[in-house]
Ligand SMILES: Nc1ncnc2c1ncn2[C@@H]1O[C@H](COP(=O)(O)OP(=O)(O)OP(=O)(O)O)[C@@H](O)[C@H]1O
């Protein structure tokens with residue numbers, strides 16, 4: 001199962017979701033591989049900050065379209081492969097979509113972010129015309145500021161793009177930023193906190209979404 005976290009826009013939470021979801025799947029007993037498809041190398045920086053001895057999922061860098069197309073050669077022995085998406089490079093995003101089983105599109109609840117999601121949505125739809133409906137795709141609301149009117153309007157605008165929105169989401173919480181700057185996840189730093197609950201709910205819903213109808 002290859003899950004790619006993609007959005008052309010920078011800073012929407014792709015890497016944060018990749019690390020936290022990877023950790024959640026790993027803690028649930030799955031064999032996880034992280035793939036850094038971003039030449040900025042954020043995942044590599046995150047793992048470097050974790051230092052030696054952390055019980056983290058293995059990670060490889062595949063940050064060129066020709067490399068990511070070979071992902072099946074390394075994904076075989078893992079239950080879940082999570083690809084941290086590259087912002088800004090449509091070529092890299094398109095190549096990642098061709099190998100993904102599931103595309104997760106994090107969007108921040110603001111008008112600018114909703115427009116930015118359009119490019120990934122269009123690429124997934126184009127790919128599906130060639131593949132009888134693969135990959136699956138869903139939005140994840142990222143960095144939600146709860147109970148704002150904007151959040152409600154954003155959800156409606158997103159649904160009009162034609163993909164489901166997962167019920168689980170991440171809210172705007174310092175725990176996410178703090179844990180990742182130390183090379184950790186919210187499941188490590190605050191396992192009983194709200195952010196960890198959000199991530200566990202998200203991991204469970206992603207798992208169900210990925211396997212639905214198989
Ligand atoms: N739910 C959240 N609450 C608070 N801060 C968050 C949250 N999610 C991400 N962040 C912070 O926002 C910043 C951008 O997040 P992240 O690096 O995950 O985004 P990205 O989409 O991978 O960015 P890029 O496109 O540059 O790779 C980081 O400083 C991260 O710690």
Ligand SMILES: [Mg+2]
Nearest residue numbers: 014015038042
């Ligand atoms: Mg990133």
